Amino acid sequence: MGVAERKIREKEELKDQILKAAKRLFIERGFEKTSIRNIADEIEYSPGIIYHYFQDKNEIFHALHQEGFQELRKRMEILGAVDDPMSRLKAMGKIYIQFALENSDMYDLMFIIEAPIDFVEKRDDQCWIEGDSTFNQLRSTVHQCMQKGHFKGHKLEALSFMIWSTVHGMVSLKIRKRVIVLNAAEIDQIVENSYHSFLLILDNC
Amino acid sequence: MGVAERKIREKEELKDQILKAAKRLFIERGFEKTSIRNIADEIEYSPGIIYHYFQDKNEIFHALHQEGFQELRKRMEILGAVDDPMSRLKAMGKIYIQFALENSDMYDLMFIIEAPIDFVEKRDDQCWIEGDSTFNQLRSTVHQCMQKGHFKGHKLEALSFMIWSTVHGMVSLKIRKRVIVLNAAEIDQIVENSYHSFLLILDNC
DNA sequence: AAATATAATTGAACAGTGTTTAATGACAAA
């Protein structure tokens, strides 16, 4: 059935167009200012059509946030080459921060904006596989650090979350513009310098 | 001029009513679902009146976020009784976290939501005194810790920001519902347990 | 090739949003 296959392909192509248009608009105007009508205009279709491809606006941005995780995973691939778990942990944080600062809108969508997570929560499975797999990677690295004698007295889950929180805190305070409390001269490099402080502390663990 | 004074008082009273209504609605429905019309309904005035007391929606929520900082400052007052800077630093984090978890909507407004900071940025002075004074308190405590020989090799500004980031990261990941990646059994207590890990690390600094 | 069935697409509507403004109402001062 060549026809049916072509139809499916065409449907996929339009879905892709919607996503590409949404991403374009999201990057240049942000979440709130990217409307369904804007997206429809961009692909030269009427607004209604979007609801034949996505349940609602949240699903569109959930799909977009998946692309962010794909990029983050890709950047993390290099960590396979780092044998020592402690070095790997440090490199992981560096990559995470770099990703967040270079793709701050995507990071916002992945870890701050409510839309994609609201979509996950309203779905049947209710599980956030994108976040899961990323946190698993951190957890297993921390686990290996502990097996090598680091982080004595710590509990794996709580410690892993603390480490995630530290890097997330730094980049999210920057992305949501709360760093203006700092001495003006330091604002631009604060995340890098602050992560350096974190690494210094890790050296005694 | 008794009349003029009464007028000013009445104006203040209505401004207060608007703020109280806004807070009520914000706490029970969130930022996006609290509309100018909702607030107007609540105080039984027409929507337009609100613009004679506030420039825009952002200013209303900036005023509300100030109330949050007032409450946070009040909770921090007890720290005056803690002489040892390292103990004070630890207590500070505990209070900060407790405030965030008990007033998560207010915390969201103060440190995540864009509205109040957008108002600050569009204002002439462009300075965020609420955040400033809170961060100053942390910085000066960290400074005293360093003077007592802690945190060798660290830079004050970067270290202070890292500490803030750690606690902010923990509570903001929880508030923005990214903790679902954790083992279900640990979610409820993760922030407490995670802060415990942080304290454990501080003991070696 | 024409008629039918199926799917894609639209346009209009609904109920909301923040914000502006001309008109109105209330009330104090002259």
Place this chain on the structure above:
DNA sequence: TTTGTCATTAAACACTGTTCAATTATATTT
């Protein structure tokens, strides 16, 4: 009682996400 100054309103503007009956286009069957 008139004038002037405010406070307040209703209506409008240009949007928002979402739904749905009607239309158009395409594929299958007769």
